[in-house]
Amino acid sequence: MDENLTETFVSAERLYEGKMINLRRDMVLLPNGNQASREVVEHPGAVAVVPVLPDGRLLMVRQFRHPVGRILLEIPAGKLASGENPDECALRELEEETGHLAGKLVRVASIFTAPGFTDEVIHIYLAGDLKKTTVNPDEDEFLAVVAHEPQEIARMILSGDICDAKTIAGFYLLQETR
Numbered sequence: 001m002d003e004n005l006t007e008t009f010v011s012a013e014r015l016y017e018g019k020m021i022n023l024r025r026d027m028v029l030l031p032n033g034n035q036a037s038r039e040v041v042e043h044p045g046a047v048a049v050v051p052v053l054p055d056g057r058l059l060m061v062r063q064f065r066h067p068v069g070r071i072l073l074e075i076p077a078g079k080l081a082s083g084e085n086p087d088e089c090a091l092r093e094l095e096e097e098t099g100h101l102a103g104k105l106v107r108v109a110s111i112f113t114a115p116g117f118t119d120e121v122i123h124i125y126l127a128g129d130l131k132k133t134t135v136n137p138d139e140d141e142f143l144a145v146v147a148h149e150p151q152e153i154a155r156m157i158l159s160g161d162i163c164d165a166k167t168i169a170g171f172y173l174l175q176e177t178r
Helices: 086-098 150-159 165-177
Strands: 008-017 022-029 035-042 046-051 058-065 070-074 077-079 100-112 121-132 143-148
Touching: 046 058, 046 086, 046 100, 046 165, 058 086, 058 150, 058 165, 070 165, 077 086, 086 100, 086 121, 086 143, 100 165, 121 165, 143 150, 150 165
Parallel strands: 046 121
Antiparallel strands: 008 022, 022 035, 046 077, 058 070, 058 143, 100 121
16 A cells, blocks of 8 residues: 555665764655655664653753754763663663663663654663662763653643653653553
């Protein structure tokens, strides 16, 4: 039924190789027989974690995001290292960014961030039974750890104060699992 929607890969040209992303231009054959180019940002994937404290508040991080030019309130997240298991990455990022270890970690979804131009997948986790350790961010990462009540987060999403997609998805996935 969907065969008339499928594009067929023809060729690829590497345009850029970077530390975090690569960029290529693909030529594809369209369902109507015409060819078109598609620019694709290649990304190794990432994890995002919704850490729930024993009192029900959620741990979040505030950090400046250069591409959008502002400080965002987000759930902890990070890029997968080459060949890294997403579960291990989630535990690592949670401890690095919030200074907490998770006694319980459950993957609840894997989402495409922007499938119109990137192959990035973010694996979203819920974390509980948190134990305090030490915050240890990457050397180029500056953030503040904060805790918020779920009702506050819902209000901030609806008001537009929280506009990060992985954070919104993670928050609503948490609501569905409760």
